[in-house]
Amino acid sequence: MEENGNKLHKTMTSQPGMSDVVLGCVMPYIDDPKDRDAVSLVCRRWYELDALTRKHITIALCYTTSPDRLRRRFRHLESLKLKGKPRAAMFNLIPEDWGGYVTPWVNEIAENFNCLKAVHFRRMIVKDSDLEVLARSRGKVLQVLKLDKCSGFSTDGLLHVGRLCRQLRTLFLEESAIIEKDGQWLHELAVNNSVLMNLNFYMTDLMKVSCEDLEFIAQNCRNLASVKISDCEILDLVGFFHAAPVLEEFCGGLFNEQPERYAAVSFPPRLCRLGLTYMGKNEMPIVFPFASLLKKLDLLYAFLDTEDHCLLIQRCPNLEVLETRNVIGDRGLEVLARSCKRLKRLRIERGADEQEMEDEEGVVSQRGLMALAQGCLELEYLAVYVSDITNASLQYIGTYLKNLCDFRLVLLDREERITDLPLDDGVRDLLRGCEKLRRFALYLRPGGLTDVGLGYIGQYSPKVRWMLLGYVGGSDVGLLEFSKGCPSLQKLEMRGCCFSEHALAASVMQLTSLRYLWVQGYRASESGRDLLAMARPFWNIELIPARRIVGEDAVIEHPAHILAYYSLAGPRTDFPESVIPLDPSAAGISS
Amino acid sequence: MSRASVELDFFGMEKQNCCKSRFQKSLDRRLSFRGLQGALSKVNPELIKSVIASGLKNPQGQDNVYQMDSNKSFSVPSSPKETQSLFPALPLLTPAARATSENGPETAPLTIFYNGTVSVFNVPRDKAESILKLAVEVEGNSKNVEPIDSKVASPPSDRQQLLETLNGDLPIARRKSLQRFLEKRKERMTCASPYAC
Numbered sequence: 001m002e003e004n005g006n007k008l009h010k011t012m013t014s015q016p017g018m019s020d021v022v023l024g025c026v027m028p029y030i031d032d033p034k035d036r037d038a039v040s041l042v043c044r045r046w047y048e049l050d051a052l053t054r055k056h057i058t059i060a061l062c063y064t065t066s067p068d069r070l071r072r073r074f075r076h077l078e079s080l081k082l083k084g085k086p087r088a089a090m091f092n093l094i095p096e097d098w099g100g101y102v103t104p105w106v107n108e109i110a111e112n113f114n115c116l117k118a119v120h121f122r123r124m125i126v127k128d129s130d131l132e133v134l135a136r137s138r139g140k141v142l143q144v145l146k147l148d149k150c151s152g153f154s155t156d157g158l159l160h161v162g163r164l165c166r167q168l169r170t171l172f173l174e175e176s177a178i179i180e181k182d183g184q185w186l187h188e189l190a191v192n193n194s195v196l197m198n199l200n201f202y203m204t205d206l207m208k209v210s211c212e213d214l215e216f217i218a219q220n221c222r223n224l225a226s227v228k229i230s231d232c233e234i235l236d237l238v239g240f241f242h243a244a245p246v247l248e249e250f251c252g253g254l255f256n257e258q259p260e261r262y263a264a265v266s267f268p269p270r271l272c273r274l275g276l277t278y279m280g281k282n283e284m285p286i287v288f289p290f291a292s293l294l295k296k297l298d299l300l301y302a303f304l305d306t307e308d309h310c311l312l313i314q315r316c317p318n319l320e321v322l323e324t325r326n327v328i329g330d331r332g333l334e335v336l337a338r339s340c341k342r343l344k345r346l347r348i349e350r351g352a353d354e355q356e357m358e359d360e361e362g363v364v365s366q367r368g369l370m371a372l373a374q375g376c377l378e379l380e381y382l383a384v385y386v387s388d389i390t391n392a393s394l395q396y397i398g399t400y401l402k403n404l405c406d407f408r409l410v411l412l413d414r415e416e417r418i419t420d421l422p423l424d425d426g427v428r429d430l431l432r433g434c435e436k437l438r439r440f441a442l443y444l445r446p447g448g449l450t451d452v453g454l455g456y457i458g459q460y461s462p463k464v465r466w467m468l469l470g471y472v473g474g475s476d477v478g479l480l481e482f483s484k485g486c487p488s489l490q491k492l493e494m495r496g497c498c499f500s501e502h503a504l505a506a507s508v509m510q511l512t513s514l515r516y517l518w519v520q521g522y523r524a525s526e527s528g529r530d531l532l533a534m535a536r537p538f539w540n541i542e543l544i545p546a547r548r549i550v551g552e553d554a555v556i557e558h559p560a561h562i563l564a565y566y567s568l569a570g571p572r573t574d575f576p577e578s579v580i581p582l583d584p585s586a587a588g589i590s591s
Numbered sequence: 592m593s594r595a596s597v598e599l600d601f602f603g604m605e606k607q608n609c610c611k612s613r614f615q616k617s618l619d620r621r622l623s624f625r626g627l628q629g630a631l632s633k634v635n636p637e638l639i640k641s642v643i644a645s646g647l648k649n650p651q652g653q654d655n656v657y658q659m660d661s662n663k664s665f666s667v668p669s670s671p672k673e674t675q676s677l678f679p680a681l682p683l684l685t686p687a688a689r690a691t692s693e694n695g696p697e698t699a700p701l702t703i704f705y706n707g708t709v710s711v712f713n714v715p716r717d718k719a720e721s722i723l724k725l726a727v728e729v730e731g732n733s734k735n736v737e738p739i740d741s742k743v744a745s746p747p748s749d750r751q752q753l754l755e756t757l758n759g760d761l762p763i764a765r766r767k768s769l770q771r772f773l774e775k776r777k778e779r780m781t782c783a784s785p786y787a788c
Contacts, residue, residue, distance in 0.1 A: 088764070090766055090767055090768075091766055091767065092764065092765075092767055175767070203768050203771075278779070300769065301772045303776070325769075349766065349769055350765065350766075350769065352773050352777075357777070357780075410763065412763065413763055443763070470763075520761070521761045550710070550711060550712065550713075559761060
């Protein structure tokens with residue numbers, strides 16, 4: 001004791017400020033990744049303490065580091081999130097075999113990460129063998145497994161998960177491309193698990209799952225709070241709903257029977273987050289009895305027209321999250337603005353292009369945006385596909401939506417004439433008004449934003465960390481002006497650019513926080529040499545050259561991609577043929 | 592492979608195309624094959640000439656020139672050598688093999704290397720000859736016709752135009768999940784009665 005006391009005393013006198021003991025108590029309360037980042041840079045001791053106590057790591061691109069490095073620094077990690085393919089993969093723009101294999105990570109997890117309880121793979125390639133390794137090595141402790149927009153595995157791989165991961169609270173498979181052999185995996189889960197809280201295989205094409213197994217899970221897992229499934233007749237789920245009294249969230253299902261029959265369906269009493277696939281106007285009334293409880297509504301995959309949206313939304317005064325297609329229309333947005341004062345997140349996706357497939361009224365324009373801005377003052381996230389736009393509507397957003405952290409606007413290309421272009425002033429005023437903005441996307445058309453407007457984006461986005469820019473600016477001048485600003489920009493995606501390789505490289509060198517760049521559609525040169533102006537240590541540059549694929553009767557053009565990112569792990573070693581590393585040494589530039 | 596042309600289906604476009612709905616295929620049909628040949632004829636012959644001539648002038652055995660000849664082995668260098676280009680391994684695209692066999696001996700693949708892209712067209716012999724004739728005719732003042740893969744010259748404006756055509760035509764991409772939903776919806780709607788399907 002005396003010795004320890006002396007040691008403590010020594011520490012306290014040799015290091016002014018907190019002793020290690022005190023710091024060790026305080027450190028676990030520091031959660032924010034940016035705070036942790038700062039803490040780890042103070043001194044060696046703090047770096048080590050952070051490494052010992054950090055609970056969660058997100059690796060935004062798996063190739064920026066290696067499993068080995070992760071283990072050496074954060075051996076006691078409890079939760080890991082890894083992302084693979086570029087975001088553009090969600091839009092079918094990235095080759096399936098681009099990369100992002102989980103195998104080396106799973107192997108490291110199996111051997112060394114003894115404290116890991118939560119694993120989240122996003123847009124990565126997962127094999128059945130990976131799932132087997134993970135389940136066998138960590139099955140006893142794993143509580144959260146998320147295979148988020150992943151591919152490469154089958155229901156056989158999920159069998160291991162069902163059998164061996166008995167502590168799983170969360171199994172998340174949303175939008176993964178899964179090869180379906182049978183529904184046995186769900187049965188294994190039903191038989192072996194009694195603690196499941198979140199089950200999600202929404203937007204997968206799994207058809208062989210049995211409703212009995214779902215009901216079985218509901219009976220065994222008394223904490224089952226969220227279930228999102230693939231297509232399954234709602235009438236077959238009556239038993240399941242009955243067996244899940246604490247269910248708060250349900251998405252999926254389908255409606256194949258006569259509308260009257262659905263009156264018999266009663267939903268669990270706490271259900272407040274809902275999304276019923278293929279729900280039409282005749283089935284919609286089954287939601288009315290509890291519509292006022294709804295906090296989240298997913299209408300992306302429903303069959304509702306503009307009027308239906310109005311009827312439903314006006315009954316949901318407590319709505320906080322709405323996702324739907326642009327069939328909601330300006331009129332639906334006006335109803336939303338009047339009825340849903342607590343709305344925090346709104347996502348309006350692009351519906352069908354053909355006239356006859358969507359409601360005529362189903363277009364969103366400045367009219368809806370202006371109503372929304374004035375009505376839903378608590379909005380934090382707004383993503384919208386518009387058919388028409390004005391500077392004024394963007395100015396309204398800047399004036400009213402002071403809590404906006406994430407704003408994304410895509411101008412659809414159906415209409416030839418747009419009311420008010422360019423959007424320079426509106427964009428400027430939006431950025432100046434929305435001071436909390438962290439994420440920003442603007443996808444327009446030639447003439448939509450001039451070089452001056454692009455300069456405004458650079459000037460007025462001090463906190464923005466991620467941007468997607470499509471068809472903005474008019475020349476290299478705009479890009480260079482833009483890149484003088486954006487002090488916080490870490491991740492930049494651009495599409496349909498008029499910029500040269502030279503300007504792209506120069507702008508990368510000017511953007512002080514940039515660690516990731518993705519570009520598709522730019523003024524590619526003969527050899528790509530101009531891009532080498534951005535060659536520097538730890539900066540990987542990859543290309544997917546332009547391809548023109550001549551088929552029988554169609555020619556599909558795929559413009560070139562550039563992907564560049566900081567990495568501590570050097571260039572990849574698993575390139576497919578379609579991806580080419582740009583090698584600075586070939587041009588005599590030392591790296 | 593003993594076929595006359597090497598076939599690489601990088602992105603599984605064949606499979607993708609098979610799985611695509613008619614709806615999607617009609618969207619993709621933005622540029623018909625005939626339209627492509629028409630577009631080619633609008634390109635400045637000077638350009639075609641320099642491209643073809645450089646292709647002809649390329650010494651044999653250079654790694655990064657891909658011949659359509661089945662006798663040559665097809666190699667994709669994984670890391671560029673000192674003198675090689677910065678696109679050491681350009682993916683080679685070919686039309687579907689079935690196109691070649693359907694068209695029979697009258698047409699053969701014509702490969703054009705242009706500004707970092709590779710295009711392959713099935714053209715009948717006489718057309719190919721006239722393209723080559725054009726190239727040789729308009730010899731002009733081309734100093735050293737550069738092989739595609741060497742130094743950079745600042746591109747003249749007409750080259751730029753073609754580049755822009757190749758690099759600028761980008762329809763707004765649709766999210767996968769919504770794409771699938773819209774296709775499924777279309778299928779449901781085309782059924783005479785939803786209950787009968």
